[in-house]
Amino acid sequence: MDHTIVEQIERRRASIIGFLAGLVRAESTNPPGDTRKVADLIAARLRGSSVDFQILSEELRKPNVIARLGSGHPDLLFTSHMDTVPVGNLKAWRHEPFGAEIVGTRMHGRGAADAKASLAGMVAAVEALGTVLPLRGTLTLTAVSDEEVGGVKGTEYLVDRGLLHPDHVVVGEITGNRLATAEKGVLWLRITTHGRAAHGSTPWEGSNAISAMLRVLGAIEARIGGPLGTLAHPLTPPPSLSIGTIRGGVATNVVPDWCEATIDRRTLPNETIPEAVAQMERVIADLQRADPQLQADVEVIQSGPPIETSPQSPIVQAAQAVARELQLPSDPVGYHQASDGRFFAERGIPTILFGPGDPELAHTVNESVDVNEVVTAAKFYALLAFRMLSEQS
Ligand SMILES: [Zn+2]
The missing domain is CATH 3.30.70.360 (Alpha-Beta Plaits)
Structure with missing residues (x-):
């Protein structure tokens, strides 16, 4: 069954990359952090794949998309953010920051890696999982706003309102497709x-x-x-x-x-x-x-608060197995920035980070991502969800 998932994602390669290009073109720099165009694209894509979702916002310009497959526990949460840091020095960019230009295998643009690449991969994984129902429990996806300025109207808002009850959390952030289990x-x-x-x-x-x-x-x-x-x-x-x-x-x-x-x-x-x-x-x-x-x-x-997830926790074990299956390095690393994962880790929920993109390029001019890494991440997310939520497991 998991081979079917990988094949499905491989078949959708062009569509995943095209979707990412659309996300990059939908400017969402923060400040001001208006993510409505990105949320609309994600909503349209989920609707097209018949995935149930809702949009919740504390501030109109800062929507949060919550999609769900299945019901009950275990609840596996995939989360990443729709806002990006500002462009910075425009003259220093070699490609148009919202052009999503592809040169060789790299897509260029603000947010191409941080974190629209993760979002594209996570949405693709949800689509693929939607076809292998029934799941044991729930796969939840949140595409949030406000992450780059502290998450008050994004993840913190959703968590404080009691709208999320995950048992395991995967944060889509630029780890270079490495499994990260710790954050300062x-x-x-x-x-x-x-x-x-x-x-x-x-x-x-x-x-x-x-x-x-x-x-x-x-x-x-x-x-x-x-x-x-x-x-x-x-x-x-x-x-x-x-x-x-x-x-x-x-x-x-x-x-x-x-x-x-x-x-x-x-x-x-x-x-x-x-x-x-x-x-x-x-x-x-x-x-x-x-x-x-x-x-x-x-x-x-x-x-x-910091994040430190036990190597023995089921999500880390499963992530390592999937990384090996995809021939990626499986030993855990630390994430160098601060992420929305802290809102879950501080509540004792096992949290990992994984996503395409070179962590060194985060927040710099000339941000780019290798599109092959994005497709690999989609496979990783889908296999991980399948492992955590399939009926046999
Ligand atoms: Zn980020």
Whole structure:
């Protein structure tokens, strides 16, 4: 039966590539993140294949397409995003960013890889699976908006509304058709120090908030940033801490009473976000114990938990078997960016990432994808769904 699926996808090769070209031509850069044209194309394709779907949006311009085959559990979710990052420097593009031009085996354009290639592959897999019903459980596909700016109106909206109940999740992202099972967490923090203003000629009458900030940041870099260099994870890049912005003071001759700095902290899959926040709070509490005058506070601007899926989980095992079947590398890798997968991983749902496209080309000018990789990904998704949801399994 699974040979039939592979053959079906192979037969639809031209149609899959043509569909991807249409998706690339339907501009959906974010901001502003209007994905309606992409959603319309996906809806038309699903309708043509008699796959049931609905469109849900919190904001009209940011629709989310949810398609389902079968019913009940297990529920396998395929998810990817319809929005793309902006074009960037237009002059640096060698091909029209929304032309979907094919040169050799590569299709060029913004979103050709990230993540319209994954979407095209996932839609093709759903179409192929639709012909081998009945399935045991549900295959759900979501094509979401808003991913490139945090997912609030996309995946987070669907999850918070209780509209998705997956048991396993496959996120379509640019992994170069490698199985990714880990992703770093993201934590953005704001630190504020408070002082007392005074004339710059009599600074002893005030309390300098910038000087206080220098001490706080120095301690954070020494006590948190330094030791991070000794931590490692086999699948992801190292953890990091980077001071991103600093603001404070109104004039050279005024002792500043306020200073603010923001920090970008990336956590390893085996660190937790609450622990990373607590580390920061401990450093400040220690400084305050030594100097009760010091006024500083920490605030979380935004955070996304890491992903680490057990190699023993059924979705990883099945994905490895399918990768071997397609003669792709089957050992897991880490995903270098942050994905919508975090919304599921934080709820304890086993989540993997897989999709066509070179991760190095993400978000750069001259984005492109090898169309053969897209067809291979479609086979991977279809075989994986078949393995997880076929009656025999
Ligand atoms: Zn992406």
